[in-house]
Amino acid sequence: MTTYRRHTDLPVYQAAFEAAMEIFRLSKSFPETETYSLTDQIRRSSRSVCANIAEAWRKRRSAAFFVSTLNISEAEAAETQVWLQFAVECGYATGDEIRTIYKRYDEILAQIVHLITNPDPWILKT
Template structure:
């Protein structure tokens, strides 16, 4: 993991922040009726990803860090489901780019978890 001094140096954290922005932009066009439904669920789950990466990095040990990375992974899975629902409801017409980003972040999280497990 080289010259990583904080969670802010992790590419997965930076990608997760970009993903939050993409989710916020995508949900801006959702119907008003979803203001307290899918919009808030998608946004909260998206914000949870970089937040849990940061919280895990601030914890005492590797075991705790991994635990928070799994929580971030869970939030990512929530987003996958919620995007599929939004797509089926035709709130979004193209989920390909978001799906690519989702999969990229998922692979990065799994790689970081594996790396940390190997350090235990």
């Protein structure tokens, strides 16, 4: 098993961070009228996925805390997918642009769920 020293070493964190940056770049083209609504929401939820993975990493002393925080990350990833759907339906991005990012979030969600359902290898031994 690979040794991970920091949350930034985790493939799921790296994927979530890159996806959040892609959303940031994409959302720069959203209309100014969406600054405090869709643009803000999609940026916040995508960044929250990463932040909660980092927080879960630091809560590895307890399986319950680890899983609970990863559950938040999972919910934020799903929320991000909803905002991606709105971006397409509102005409702010093409289906092709969004489809790629949406699929990345499917992969991120799968990785988070794997951590949630298999927490024991990640929990720090005291």
